[in-house]
Structures are given as structure tokens and as C-alpha cells.
Amino acid sequence: MLSYTCIVEGKVTGGNFQSWVQSTAQRLGLKGWVRNIADRKAEILLQGEAAQYAAFREHLRTEAPIVDKIEISCNAIDHDKTYDVFEIRG
Numbered sequence: 472m473l474s475y476t477c478i479v480e481g482k483v484t485g486g487n488f489q490s491w492v493q494s495t496a497q498r499l500g501l502k503g504w505v506r507n508i509a510d511r512k513a514e515i516l517l518q519g520e521a522a523q524y525a526a527f528r529e530h531l532r533t534e535a536p537i538v539d540k541i542e543i544s545c546n547a548i549d550h551d552k553t554y555d556v557f558e559i560r561g
Contacts, residue, residue, distance in 0.1 A: 472502075472518045472519070472553055473518065473519065473520065473521060473524065473547065474503075474516065474517070474518050474547070474548050474549070474550035475516070475517045475518075475524050475545060475546065475547050475548065476514065476515065476516050476517075476545065476546055476548050477514070477515040477517070477528070477531065477543060477544065477545040477546075478508075478512060478513070478514055478515075478542075478543070478544050478545075479512065479513045479514075479515065479531070479535075479537060479540075479542075479543050480511055480512050480540075480541035480542045480543070481511060481537040481538060481539050481540040481541050481542075482511060482537065482538035482539045483507065483511065483512065483513040483537060484507060484510075484511070487536050488513060488535065488536055488537060489505050489506075489507075489513070489559045490559070491535055491536050492505040492513075492515055492531075492535070492559075493505060493557055493558070493559055495527060495530050495531075495534075495535075496515075496517060496527060496557040497557050499519070499523045499526055499527050499530075500519060500520075500523055501517045501518065501519040501523050501524070501527055501557060502517070502518045502519060502553070502554040502555060502556060502557050503515065503516040503517045503518050503554050503557055503558075504516050504554065504557065504558045504559070504560045505557075505558075505559055505560065506559070506560035506561055507561070511539075511541070515531075516550070516554075518550070518553060518554055528545050531543060531545075
């Protein structure tokens with residue numbers, strides 16, 4: 472299964488962003504997780520087909536509730552674990 476990671480910089484704390492990521496990923500059939508990694512950064516790990524990932528990335532850039540968006544960077548990665556669901560982590 473293909474894996475992708477996205478790092479989002481901006482105001483991503485407060486729960487609304489992570490909930491949006493989870494519901495959007497689930498709607499598109501993606502698995503993985505989202506977590507805050509710094510004061511104004513979140514990390515997203517996605518697993519699924521390339522078309523699902525491309526759709527998520529477009530929604531992330533145009534619809535995500537990110538206040539003061541600074542940067543979004545996404546890349547394909549090698550990841551040795553697979554996930555059955557999409558979850559919010561700490």
C-alpha cells in the first residue's frame with residue numbers, strides 16, 4: 472500500500488483541523504493518522520491509492536480549516552506498517 476506524509480504549518484490546534492482531516496480521509500477511503508507535532512504544526516500519515524491521496528491533498532490545500540496557513544508539504548514515503556482505520560493521535 473502506498474504511504475504519504477504531509478506536514479502542515481499554521482494554526483492547526485484546537486481540534487477542528489484534526490477532526491476535518493479525519494473525516495475527509497475517511498470519506499476518501501484513506502487510512503492512517505493525524506497528530507500535532509509542534510505549536511503550529513501537524514503531521515498526517517495517509518495510506519491508500521494515488522488518486523485518493525491526490526484528492527485529499529487538493530482538499531487540504533483548498534478547504535482545510537487552517538488559520539494563518541504558512542506551508543503544506545506532502546511526499547510519498549516508504550512505511551513498513553499498515554493501518555486499518557484513520558485516527559487522531561495525541
